[in-house]
Amino acid sequence: MKVRVLRNDGSKQWWQEFSVESSKRATVLDLLLNIRETQDHTLAFRHSCQMGSCGSCGIVINGKPSLACQTRISELKSETIRIEPLYSYPVIKDLVVDLNDFVNKHRSVKPYIIRKNPQELEEAPMEFRVTSAENMSFIQYDYCIMCGLCVAACPTVALDPQFIGPQALAQAYRYIADPRDEGFKERKAELDTSHGVWRCHFAGACSYVCPKGVDPAQAIQLLKREIYKRMFVRGPKVGAPVSVLAKQEKPISNQPKAPPLDFKSGVNQNE
Amino acid sequence: MEQLDYDVVIVGSGLAGLRTAIEVLRVDSGKFGIRVALISKLYLMRSHSVSAEGGTSAVLYPEEGDSFELYAWDTIKGSDFLADQDAVWKFVHLATQETRLIERWGVPWNRREDGRIEQRWFGGLSFPRATYAQDKTGFFEMRALYDTLLKYDAWDRFDEHFVTSLVLDGNKFVGFNAIDLKTGNMRFFRGKAGVIATGGNGQMYRITSTASSSTGDGYGIAYNAGIPLKDMEFVQFHPTGLVPKGLLITEAARGEGAYLKNADGERFMKKYAPSKMELAPRDIVSRSIMTEIREGRGIKDEATGIQHVWLDMTHLGKERIEQKLPLIREMGLKYLGIDIVNDPMPVRPTTHYEMGGIHTDIDGKVQSLEGPIKGLWAAGETACVSIQGSNRLGSNGTNECLVYGHIVGNDIYNYISNEKPSLPSIPAGKLESEQERIFSGLLGKESNGEDVYQIKDELKDTMEKYVHVYRTEEELKTAVKIVRELKERYKNIRLTDRGLKFNYNLQHALELGFLLDQAEIISLGALMRTESRGAHARLDYPNRDDEHWLKHTLAVKGAEGPSFSYLPVRITMWKPVARVY
Ligand SMILES: Cc1cc2nc3c(=O)[nH]c(=O)nc-3n(C[C@H](O)[C@H](O)[C@H](O)COP(=O)(O)OP(=O)(O)OC[C@H]3O[C@@H](n4cnc5c(N)ncnc54)[C@H](O)[C@@H]3O)c2cc1C
Ligand code: SF4
Numbered sequence: 001m002k003v004r005v006l007r008n009d010g011s012k013q014w015w016q017e018f019s020v021e022s023s024k025r026a027t028v029l030d031l032l033l034n035i036r037e038t039q040d041h042t043l044a045f046r047h048s049c050q051m052g053s054c055g056s057c058g059i060v061i062n063g064k065p066s067l068a069c070q071t072r073i074s075e076l077k078s079e080t081i082r083i084e085p086l087y088s089y090p091v092i093k094d095l096v097v098d099l100n101d102f103v104n105k106h107r108s109v110k111p112y113i114i115r116k117n118p119q120e121l122e123e124a125p126m127e128f129r130v131t132s133a134e135n136m137s138f139i140q141y142d143y144c145i146m147c148g149l150c151v152a153a154c155p156t157v158a159l160d161p162q163f164i165g166p167q168a169l170a171q172a173y174r175y176i177a178d179p180r181d182e183g184f185k186e187r188k189a190e191l192d193t194s195h196g197v198w199r200c201h202f203a204g205a206c207s208y209v210c211p212k213g214v215d216p217a218q219a220i221q222l223l224k225r226e227i228y229k230r231m232f233v234r235g236p237k238v239g240a241p242v243s244v245l246a247k248q249e250k251p252i253s254n255q256p257k258a259p260p261l262d263f264k265s266g267v268n269q270n271e
Numbered sequence: 272m273e274q275l276d277y278d279v280v281i282v283g284s285g286l287a288g289l290r291t292a293i294e295v296l297r298v299d300s301g302k303f304g305i306r307v308a309l310i311s312k313l314y315l316m317r318s319h320s321v322s323a324e325g326g327t328s329a330v331l332y333p334e335e336g337d338s339f340e341l342y343a344w345d346t347i348k349g350s351d352f353l354a355d356q357d358a359v360w361k362f363v364h365l366a367t368q369e370t371r372l373i374e375r376w377g378v379p380w381n382r383r384e385d386g387r388i389e390q391r392w393f394g395g396l397s398f399p400r401a402t403y404a405q406d407k408t409g410f411f412e413m414r415a416l417y418d419t420l421l422k423y424d425a426w427d428r429f430d431e432h433f434v435t436s437l438v439l440d441g442n443k444f445v446g447f448n449a450i451d452l453k454t455g456n457m458r459f460f461r462g463k464a465g466v467i468a469t470g471g472n473g474q475m476y477r478i479t480s481t482a483s484s485s486t487g488d489g490y491g492i493a494y495n496a497g498i499p500l501k502d503m504e505f506v507q508f509h510p511t512g513l514v515p516k517g518l519l520i521t522e523a524a525r526g527e528g529a530y531l532k533n534a535d536g537e538r539f540m541k542k543y544a545p546s547k548m549e550l551a552p553r554d555i556v557s558r559s560i561m562t563e564i565r566e567g568r569g570i571k572d573e574a575t576g577i578q579h580v581w582l583d584m585t586h587l588g589k590e591r592i593e594q595k596l597p598l599i600r601e602m603g604l605k606y607l608g609i610d611i612v613n614d615p616m617p618v619r620p621t622t623h624y625e626m627g628g629i630h631t632d633i634d635g636k637v638q639s640l641e642g643p644i645k646g647l648w649a650a651g652e653t654a655c656v657s658i659q660g661s662n663r664l665g666s667n668g669t670n671e672c673l674v675y676g677h678i679v680g681n682d683i684y685n686y687i688s689n690e691k692p693s694l695p696s697i698p699a700g701k702l703e704s705e706q707e708r709i710f711s712g713l714l715g716k717e718s719n720g721e722d723v724y725q726i727k728d729e730l731k732d733t734m735e736k737y738v739h740v741y742r743t744e745e746e747l748k749t750a751v752k753i754v755r756e757l758k759e760r761y762k763n764i765r766l767t768d769r770g771l772k773f774n775y776n777l778q779h780a781l782e783l784g785f786l787l788d789q790a791e792i793i794s795l796g797a798l799m800r801t802e803s804r805g806a807h808a809r810l811d812y813p814n815r816d817d818e819h820w821l822k823h824t825l826a827v828k829g830a831e832g833p834s835f836s837y838l839p840v841r842i843t844m845w846k847p848v849a850r851v852y
């Protein structure tokens with residue numbers, strides 16, 4: 001098996017080819033570990049959980065942003081594997097990229113539960129009541145492991161570095177869709193701008209590469225809808241808070257049901 | 272060397288580190304202007320805690336029959352009576368409010384029909400009190416804590432900083448030395464208070480469910496600074512690790528009715544736990560699997576030669592598997608190319624959790640043999656209070672992190688607000704000597720010495736072979752001998768990466784140093800403990816011996832390896848009885 005790695009020492013980059021034994025079960029991460037441990041101790045790449053939960057091992061494999069630990073060699077069906085650092089991030093060394101901008105954008109959308117009465121987040125004599133259906137309205141977006149693949153795949157990020165990007169926008173929606181949250185207004189200023197939700201062209205590349213089925217493209221469309229809705233629609237308030245157990249009679253389900261959308265037409269960076 | 276000053280310096284951003292940081296910031300709320308540095312060798316949200324699957328125990332609805340007494344009893348009995356009962360009593364009370372608090376911070380707990388929190392059974396519980404968020408409990412907890420921390424301002428993040436040592440001045444905390452992996456430069460973090468929350472050390476074993484970052488660094492830096500490590504010989508092996516690596520197949524599989532079978536296709540658990548069968552406690556199931564393998568009824572994995580048994584779910588039917596065990600099915604397909612609907616899964620015990628750790632008191636304050644270390648705390652898997660004793664119950668790890676994050680955060684706030692300590696002065700030469708050790712001693716050394724990964728490989732094989740589920744005097748002695756040889760060879764270690772930026776070769780060398788010391792402590796502690804208790808099972812001493820061994824082990828670094836002493840267990844509620852299920 002041949003593995004071609006785009007290496008980088010901070011001042012220059014070059015392709016280096018390694019030959020490694022592969023087995024039926026091996027993942028790309030296994031090959032990289034093998035190379036580092038037996039051939040070249042200087043090869044830099046991140047990894048930790050080895051089970052697709054921690055988001056460390058994002059790289060570009062044969063042109064597609066992927067998790068190294070979740071990509072089996074046998075799936076790739078190629079004799080030579082091409083490995084590059086994630087696109088759209090500054091490279092620090094080899095496959096290690098700078099994620100600072102990524103984590104700052106995540107933070108900029110205020111990704112936490114906001115309550116009108118903040119004291120409600122300091123003591124919890126009882127839980128908020130949430131139905132399973134309400135859980136389902138945001139849990140998919142909460143699955144985000146912050147691997148950054150979606151940003152690497154996004155053609156809009158590549159053109160507009162100020163674009164908040166699919167990961168952070170999906171997280172904004174995750175909290176806005178949460179029946180416990182009352183922070184829509186506080187987040188709106190950040191989202192409702194030309195570098196915010198409106199920048200998205202809906203290429204769908206983010207959802208195509210996302211290893212966790214978060215579907216950021218869908219989240220962004222729902223976010224747009226939410227902004228329109230709350231701007232123009234007066235009447236019964238959408239996203240009313242769920243009150244604490246004692247006060248509440250029956251659980252409310254106020255989340256808009258998303259129409260089924262087709263995201264299968266995502267852009268494959270490989271082609 | 273760059274020096275940074277903070278009120279509180281926290282090493283580790285798993286559940287324990289994040290929860291501690293939040294607690295300090297939220298109780299202070301700017302009152303004393305406390306500033307926190309949060310250091311992690313990974314990015315903050317990448318800690319091993321994201322892999323926790325099954326649940327977090329808490330008494331939520333006592334009106335339905337659960338109680339603090341029952342929870343404390345389960346924990347203490349599960350610990351085989353090595354847990355300190357006053358600490359367990361405190362812990363079970365605080366777990367309730369922590370579970371509800373993180374609900375308010377966003378954790379999507381599974382719900383009942385009426386919107387209240389759902390709970391389920393877990394091994395060793397006498398009430399279904401494992402609170403869960405799908406089969407990704409730890410992940411969702413980490414998400415909620417990481418995100419919640421982002422709303423505070425009085426802290427700075429130091430992602431990808433590798434802490435190499437702890438600096439004390441006598442019995443007082445001063446700070447931590449760390450390598451900024453991005454630049455390769457050393458930084459010293461000085462603080463009025465320090466917290467070690469660096470997780471476990473499963474990576475000294477070949478087959479483990481832990482992340483590659485679980486290399487026991489926190490134990491290592493404490494031990495090197497003269498702080499005792501407690502009860503390290505109690506290593507938990509989870510019965511069902513997926514061959515070959517040991518990735519976790521959660522207990523929920525057996526909860527849904529999966530069978531364990533040997534090479535003859537026999538459900539062997541009927542010989543060991545005829546009533547509970549596959550759902551007996553972890554230590555018992557792990558021992559049963561290893562007995563089958565030892566007695567020649569295991570199956571040999573073709574590709575690796577690893578001996579295993581089968582976890583068979585084929586009788587459950589496709590529909591049930593798709594509904595209840597989708598993640599396990601995905602893992603089978605992803606890693607082995609097998610579909611559990613049609614084929615059994617190869618599993619064997621996998622190293623999972625370190626019950627022992629840095630010696631602390633009931634409030635998480637780090638203790639030396641002479642008394643408390645002023646200004647230093649430990650929390651989470653790294654700390655040994657002891658809540659877990661000689662065997663942790665499933666679903667009691669994540670909540671220990673949350674509860675002790677809460678306790679330690681408050682304790683630090685009280686310390687800073689009441690005693691108003693000033694920043695400690697740095698003992699002369701301490702920073703220079705660390706820089707010297709790393710840059711000249713490791714990075715700059717020209718030699719044809721030993722390879723890091725070679726020694727680590729041999730260490731993993733040694734621990735897997737000789738310090739496993741079942742232990743004997745002979746095997747433990749062999750382990751001690753090999754580990755000591757490896758330690759000798761380690762002195763002559765050679766790095767081939769001489770660069771500064773992201774020098775993982777250097778980081779792995781430092782981690783290996785910590786692991787070797789701990790392997791020695793674990794093997795020796797196990798050799799000396801001539802009884803069987805919880806996860807420590809001696810074939811040559813099969814019974815629990817309360818008369819001689821109802822006590823904690825303490826290991827302190829000496830010139831020639833660790834020296835051992837013992838500490839009584841605090842028994843405040845229940846006298847030890849036979850542990851039958
Ligand atoms: C697969 C698996 C499943 C589990 N499931 C459950 C479960 O269902 N329920 C349950 O209660 N428990 C479970 N546990 C146990 C529980 O998850 C852990 O005990 C717990 O998450 C440990 O958290 P922690 O905060 O102590 O450490 P970790 O999450 O391991 O975090 C350690 C932190 O320290 C940092 N660090 C380490 N060394 C250094 C250094 N030298 N310099 C700087 N930073 C450093 C790391 O970067 C990381 O941020 C499970 C464990 C495993 C392995
Ligand atoms: S949305 Fe998906 S691809 Fe993007 S960071 Fe999250 S998990 Fe990764």
Ligand code: FES
Binds near residue numbers: 047050055056067069
């Ligand atoms: S190593 Fe954690 S996601 Fe791949």
